[in-house]
Amino acid sequence: MKRHLSLILPLVAIALAPLGLKNYGTYLLTLWCVYVMAGMGLNLTVGYAGQMSIGHAAFLGIGAYTAAILMKLGLAFWFVLPLAALLCFAVGLALGFPALRVQHHYLAFATLGFNVLVYLFIRNEEWLTGGTFGIPGIQRPGLPGLSLEGSRPFFYFTYLSTILLALILWWVIRSPWGRAFAALRDNPIRAESLGVNIMAYTLLAFAIGAAFAGIAGAYFALLVQFIEPAPFHVTASLMMLLMVIVGGSGKFFGPMLGAALVILLPEWLRFMKDWYLVIFGLAVVALMIWLPGGLLSIPEKFRFKRT
Amino acid sequence: MNFLEVKNCVKHYGAIRAVDGVSFSVGRGEIVGVIGPNGSGKTTLFNSILGQIRPTSGHMEFCGEDITGMSPLKLSRRGVGRTFQTLQVFGKLSLRDNLIAAAQEFRGTLAGRLLAPPDAGLGRQADEMIELFRLKHVAHLPAGSLSYGQQKLIDIAMAFMPRPRLVLLDEPCAGVNPALVEQLRELLTQLNQSQGGSFVVIEHNMDFVMRLCPRVICMVEGKVLAEGRPDQVQSNPAVLEAYLGN
Numbered sequence: 001m002k003r004h005l006s007l008i009l010p011l012v013a014i015a016l017a018p019l020g021l022k023n024y025g026t027y028l029l030t031l032w033c034v035y036v037m038a039g040m041g042l043n044l045t046v047g048y049a050g051q052m053s054i055g056h057a058a059f060l061g062i063g064a065y066t067a068a069i070l071m072k073l074g075l076a077f078w079f080v081l082p083l084a085a086l087l088c089f090a091v092g093l094a095l096g097f098p099a100l101r102v103q104h105h106y107l108a109f110a111t112l113g114f115n116v117l118v119y120l121f122i123r124n125e126e127w128l129t130g131g132t133f134g135i136p137g138i139q140r141p142g143l144p145g146l147s148l149e150g151s152r153p154f155f156y157f158t159y160l161s162t163i164l165l166a167l168i169l170w171w172v173i174r175s176p177w178g179r180a181f182a183a184l185r186d187n188p189i190r191a192e193s194l195g196v197n198i199m200a201y202t203l204l205a206f207a208i209g210a211a212f213a214g215i216a217g218a219y220f221a222l223l224v225q226f227i228e229p230a231p232f233h234v235t236a237s238l239m240m241l242l243m244v245i246v247g248g249s250g251k252f253f254g255p256m257l258g259a260a261l262v263i264l265l266p267e268w269l270r271f272m273k274d275w276y277l278v279i280f281g282l283a284v285v286a287l288m289i290w291l292p293g294g295l296l297s298i299p300e301k302f303r304f305k306r307t
Numbered sequence: 308m309n310f311l312e313v314k315n316c317v318k319h320y321g322a323i324r325a326v327d328g329v330s331f332s333v334g335r336g337e338i339v340g341v342i343g344p345n346g347s348g349k350t351t352l353f354n355s356i357l358g359q360i361r362p363t364s365g366h367m368e369f370c371g372e373d374i375t376g377m378s379p380l381k382l383s384r385r386g387v388g389r390t391f392q393t394l395q396v397f398g399k400l401s402l403r404d405n406l407i408a409a410a411q412e413f414r415g416t417l418a419g420r421l422l423a424p425p426d427a428g429l430g431r432q433a434d435e436m437i438e439l440f441r442l443k444h445v446a447h448l449p450a451g452s453l454s455y456g457q458q459k460l461i462d463i464a465m466a467f468m469p470r471p472r473l474v475l476l477d478e479p480c481a482g483v484n485p486a487l488v489e490q491l492r493e494l495l496t497q498l499n500q501s502q503g504g505s506f507v508v509i510e511h512n513m514d515f516v517m518r519l520c521p522r523v524i525c526m527v528e529g530k531v532l533a534e535g536r537p538d539q540v541q542s543n544p545a546v547l548e549a550y551l552g553n
Binding site: 172174175176177178179180182183185186187189190191192193194195196197198200250 | 357359378379380382383384388389391395396397398399400404407408409410411412413414417420421422423425427451465466468469
């Protein structure tokens, strides 16, 4: 019962939050949902399956541009959303191949290179992506009898989608797939000797993670209604990795907490003007020193101290 | 027909002849011990058979099928299991999850496992194995947090979870206390009788080898020096000189 309450209470609190927030606050909360979607995918790739990726923002970009371009061509969002997810799934599969040959920092650089490639493509291929001018005027879809143009209805739409996506991830993690991902992370040589198809699970870890980011990208396009290359730069991939690690890599609620911190902390530190980045950086350094397992490892740390 | 047939296995690392023309066979349900000094090529031989490294030359058959250079994944699908010299558990998973992970990939299809129940229908078998290895009190703890001896037992239990037809055990007694060694010998005998699999066991603990293995192979400098009943090998003058001492 206590466990259920600790899950339901935050869910209800977040659902009620926009009632006391202005438009910008609701926008930030919706942005948090978008990054939670992408972060959950990255957590599967990095946290659960033990791979490395500094290219996740590229998938966010592929999802956002797929949605924007196809919707501009007149296709409905409901049709575009699975397409964005499928395209990212396929590209994610392809990006998984280097992971079969290289690991750790080599893999980090391979994914970083991929991110740079995607970024340069969307910045330079103006005929398709609008280049640095971006794609403006992306229309939000409507639900029967309900417009999603307002910030509040759009938040609830995104919020419910995030919960649905979280339930899908929960299913994957609880299934034998989740255990196979953990086996791949903890000891791939042993896993292979026990019949775990390393190739299939490595590719799946990248592909599913990418599909989550693709879905997040489509929602991002709807949220900001104007997309340009900057949010899909390598720095955004680093921020996403930070969200996963700060929250608790390989822990289900890690990206939720991490995304909240990475999005909200700069807002809280706004009064410090130019100093905010210094404080933000120091806070991250301090956190990584004292809590390398992320914020969600605090209870474990206390339990360990008590025993 | 022999269960496992290794013919003239050779593995060279440049000028070093780690395994230098080893041939032996293992019958169905048989337990064979492999002894020899450190660096005599025992683990390299295992790794060559099990696809961890590619042998320079030689031929290996399992149940009449050519398995030379076959990947560990394909070998596992054919019922060949192994344990490693060093601890190889899934540290962050619980002991019970380690055992389920060891056998779940042999059940159904990849897609089917996404829709399967979380324990993949292996919960009961895992609990029985936990009971057999007397590890119930730590079943839900992360495997990486347990003692060396307990992890060694998990490691061995994992190899037997998929009910393999052949298991190659690399120094199962290394770093294990005498009471646990005896427990391990009993367990392996029990598993040999209940599951009917064949074992090849690399081990330095001579008492363990003598009591578990009806046939022993002694390797020295990449070659088979002696083969036979434990008492025959133990009293072989060449084995005494090269490995056991006087």
